[in-house]
Amino acid sequence: MRVDVWSDVVCPWCYIGLANLGVALQEFEHEDDVEVVLHSYQLDPGAPKRDEQPLEQRLAQKYGTTVGQIKAQQARIVSLGAERGIDFRFDQAIGGNTFDAHRLLHLARVRGVQLELKHALGDAYFTDGEPIGEADTLRARALSVGLDADEVDAVLNGDAFAAEVHQDIDAARQIGISGVPFFVVDGRLGISGAQPPETLRDILEQGWLTREPAPVQVLAGADDADACGPDGCEI
Numbered sequence: 001m002r003v004d005v006w007s008d009v010v011c012p013w014c015y016i017g018l019a020n021l022g023v024a025l026q027e028f029e030h031e032d033d034v035e036v037v038l039h040s041y042q043l044d045p046g047a048p049k050r051d052e053q054p055l056e057q058r059l060a061q062k063y064g065t066t067v068g069q070i071k072a073q074q075a076r077i078v079s080l081g082a083e084r085g086i087d088f089r090f091d092q093a094i095g096g097n098t099f100d101a102h103r104l105l106h107l108a109r110v111r112g113v114q115l116e117l118k119h120a121l122g123d124a125y126f127t128d129g130e131p132i133g134e135a136d137t138l139r140a141r142a143l144s145v146g147l148d149a150d151e152v153d154a155v156l157n158g159d160a161f162a163a164e165v166h167q168d169i170d171a172a173r174q175i176g177i178s179g180v181p182f183f184v185v186d187g188r189l190g191i192s193g194a195q196p197p198e199t200l201r202d203i204l205e206q207g208w209l210t211r212e213p214a215p216v217q218v219l220a221g222a223d224d225a226d227a228c229g230p231d232g233c234e235i
Contacts, residue, residue: 096133179227
């Protein structure tokens with residue numbers, strides 16, 4: 001059975017949601033028979049390679065809120081992340097365009113280390129304060145998970161996997177995804193947001209028991225969990 005996940009590299013709820021999925025899979029009887037595939041989604045496709053503006057100020061301006069409200073949301077995310085072993089340090093985050101990161105994630109899928117690279121990029125941005133849109137950051141993290149240096153350089157210096165990124169974004173639009181993370185189990189059961197492990201485990205079990213090809217069905221209550229979308233938030 002396959003689990004498709006749409007997410008962005010700078011989305012904290014995506015990072016938490018993937019960690020929750022990992023817990024759910026550990027508790028799922030058929031974990032070894034589940035393939036997780038990550039798909040591209042950009043919260044801010046117009047972002048520059050590097051954004052030096054303080055994160056709280058940029059987000060407050062973007063979403064029409066206050067720096068205090070942004071910091072309050074960040075504090076909640078920090079607490080939830082700690083429960084999953086994620087060390088969110090938003091005060092150090094350096095924003096940037098994630099298109100190249102998504103292209104490398106497609107290479108990583110071909111080479112069987114997509115989840116490993118996703119976690120490495122999350123650590124780079126959320127914990128280590130590395131500029132997520134710059135090639136040096138992306139290259140170092142790609143090599144850290146075992147990707148070949150020549151292949152990584154070829155991707156970063158060219159346009160490889162650009163079409164795949166656009167295809168993912170188009171697919172999200174067709175499904176009706178407006179916030180990430182978004183999980184699709186067995187190609188038909190969709191649920192949005194950083195759902196708790198028990199909810200994700202339930203949808204895994206439901207998908208396993210009723211496996212068959214069918215259009216994506218967004219489950220009731222799918223919009224209740226925290227997610228990032230047009231109105232927030234890459235944080």
